[in-house]
Each structure stands twice: as C-alpha cells, then as structure tokens.
Amino acid sequence: MAHRLDGLLRGLQSRILSILFFIAIMLPPPSEEKVSVVIPAYNEENALAGVIASIRACLEKFSIEHEIVVVVDGATDRTEQEARGAADKVLVHPQNCGYGRSLKTGIAAASHNRIVITDADGTYPIERIPDLLKLLGSFDMVVGARSGKFYSGGLVKRVGRVVFRYLSEYATGQRIPDINSGLRVFRKNQIMPFFPLINSGFSFTTTSTLSYLLNDLLIAYVPIEYHKRHGKSKVHHVRDSLRALQIIMEAILRCNPIKAFLLLAMPFIALGLLSLPMGMMLNSPNLGIAGWIALCTSGVILGMGFLAVALQPTKSERFPANRLGRE
Numbered sequence: 673m674a675h676r677l678d679g680l681l682r683g684l685q686s687r688i689l690s691i692l693f694f695i696a697i698m699l700p701p702p703s704e705e706k707v708s709v710v711i712p713a714y715n716e717e718n719a720l721a722g723v724i725a726s727i728r729a730c731l732e733k734f735s736i737e738h739e740i741v742v743v744v745d746g747a748t749d750r751t752e753q754e755a756r757g758a759a760d761k762v763l764v765h766p767q768n769c770g771y772g773r774s775l776k777t778g779i780a781a782a783s784h785n786r787i788v789i790t791d792a793d794g795t796y797p798i799e800r801i802p803d804l805l806k807l808l809g810s811f812d813m814v815v816g817a818r819s820g821k822f823y824s825g826g827l828v829k830r831v832g833r834v835v836f837r838y839l840s841e842y843a844t845g846q847r848i849p850d851i852n853s854g855l856r857v858f859r860k861n862q863i864m865p866f867f868p869l870i871n872s873g874f875s876f877t878t879t880s881t882l883s884y885l886l887n888d889l890l891i892a893y894v895p896i897e898y899h900k901r902h903g904k905s906k907v908h909h910v911r912d913s914l915r916a917l918q919i920i921m922e923a924i925l926r927c928n929p930i931k932a933f934l935l936l937a938m939p940f941i942a943l944g945l946l947s948l949p950m951g952m953m954l955n956s957p958n959l960g961i962a963g964w965i966a967l968c969t970s971g972v973i974l975g976m977g978f979l980a981v982a983l984q985p986t987k988s989e990r991f992p993a994n995r996l997g998r999e
Contacts, residue, residue, distance in 0.1 A: 772876030933977025
C-alpha cells in the first residue's frame with residue numbers, strides 16, 4: 673500500500689513539474705531594464721510618426737519597457753505636432769541648435785540609464801535595436817555599423833569616409849568599422865561626463881566614439897543595413913567633413929598628443945631621410961643641409977609632443993572612475 677502511494681505521489685509530482693514547465697515556456701521572458709530612445713528631429717514630419725510606431729512595436733515585442741523622447745530642433749513644419757501625437761516626451765528648441773545639441777538635450781531629460789539614439793528619417797533598421805541592447809551588458813557602447821547601397825554614396829564621399837576612418841584608427845589604435853553611425857546604445861551615466869568634449873553639431877557621434885575609445889571604454893559594432901531616407905538630407909558634406917577632421921585632430925591632441933605631433937613630424941623625417949643619402953650620392957651640400965634641417969625640425973616637433981604628454985592630465989583626473997563605471 674505504501675509503495676503504491678509513493679508511486680502515485682511521484683507521478684503527481686512529475687505532472688505538476690511538467691505543468692509548471694509548460695507555463696514557464698508559454699510566459700513572455702522577463703522584461704529587460706528600461707530604455708530611453710532619444711530621437712532628434714528637424715523637419716521630419718513625413719517620417720517621424722512611422723519611426724516612433726516601429727520603435728514601440730519592436731520594443732513591445734521583446735517586452736522591453738521604454739520611453740520615447742523626441743527633441744524637435746527648431747522645425748518649421750509639423751514635426752512638433754507629429755511628435756506630440758506619438759512620443760512620450762517632447763522637448764522643443766526654439767531655433768535649430770544642431771544634431772548633437774538635440775541629443776544632449778534628450779539624453780539629459782531621459783528617465784532611464786540605458787539610452788538608444790536613432791534618426792527620425794527612417795534610415796536605420798529599428799528591428800536591430802534589441803540586438804544592440806543585448807551586447808550592452810558586456811560593452812560600454814554598441815554601434816550599428818552601416819552597409820548597403822544607400823550608405824556607400826558617391827566616390828568623393830567614399831574616399832572621405834576612408835580617410836576619416838584610418839585617421840581615427842590611427843588616433844585610437846583600434847579598428848573602427850563606422851565612426852559616426854547614428855544608431856547606437858550606451859549608458860546615460862557614462863556619456864554625460866563627456867558632454868563638454870562632445871560636439872554639438874553633426875559630429876556628436878564621431879566625438880563620442882573617439883572619447884570612449886581614447887579613455888579605454890569598450891565599443892562593439894553590429895553590422896546593419898542602411899535604408900533610404902525619407903525627405904532631404906540635412907548634412908553639408910564639405911563643411912561637416914572639415915569640422916569632423918578638426919574634431920579628430922582635437923581629440924588626438926587632448927587624449928593622445930604624441931600621435932598628433934608624430935603625424936606632423938613624419939613629412940620632415942621622410943624629407944630628411946631622403947635628402948641626406950641623395951646629397952651624398954649627388955655630392956650636393958645643399959641637399960645634405962636641407963636633410964639635416966628637416967631632421968632637426970622633426971626633432972623639435974617631437975620634443976613639443978613629449979612636452980604635451982608630460983603636461984597632460986591623467987585619465988583619472990579628467991574622468992573619475994566612479995563616473996564612468998557600468999551600472
């Protein structure tokens with residue numbers, strides 16, 4: 673009798689566990705940490721509502737609690753009305769202050785520590801946001817690295833992109849597949865200490881990438897397909913490219929100045945190493961003198977670089993560790 677009762681109890685326990693397991697797999701996964709999605713918008717009345725709807729559908733599908741913050745940057749069309757009808761929080765600049773300034777405004781007003789930024793023109797694949805968020809537990813920033821026919825652009829644009837990429841990789845010593853992608857995730861408490869350094873124009877993404885890498889923070893890159901934009905681009909390629917070049921050089925001087933001075937000294941070193949043997953081969957004192965002048969000039973430039981390194985504040989002095997830690 674006791675044996676049969678024990679068997680019944682074991683069978684009942686097994687069935688209860690099976691029912692509980694079935695209930696567990698049918699329930700949605702636990703909600704992720706809350707997320708604030710920040711969208712800067714300037715004259716994007718045709719695309720903004722659709723972008724917000726796509727974000728909500730995507731994040732709700734994965735049970736990610738969120739808020740959507742739209743910063744209307746001096747728009748002259750119905751962007752503000754579209755934002756107020758769809759977003760959770762709408763901030764308005766009375767005049768056009770720039771892409772970076774809008775992001776700073778939205779990030780400062782965000783309620784949650786995990787931040788997603790994207791554009792209002794429909795160019796970024798919203799469905800990839802959960803993939804980026806998954807990696808944020810292991811990295812300080814996750815960037816959507818763009819590809820596709822709508823990203824490549826013309827010859828001049830491609831050449832400029834390659835130049836900036838290699839210059840940025842030289843500055844940081846790390847591979848950077850996409851330095852200025854506008855789809856990225858990071859933490860509010862980590863990026864805000866960099867706000868004084870981060871550009872308030874279109875180079876917000878470039879300077880935030882450089883600031884993180886030059887201060888030993890970790891960035892992951894996730895390949896994404898870049899889509900055709902709705903409406904007209906607000907980017908001024910020549911002006912913004914020159915500004916980006918200036919920003920990259922400023923970042924090198926601020927965080928790793930010896931590399932900037934080495935870059936300036938390289939032409940003089942090359943000229944000196946070329947002129948000296950040529951002067952000896954051609955028996956030309958003028959070439960020899962020119963070579964020694966070039967090498968001395970490079971020595972002065974490198975000396976200034978070492979002095980800049982000696983006078984540079986340490987990373988802990990510029991950014992205290994307790995302000996840059998992950999939460």
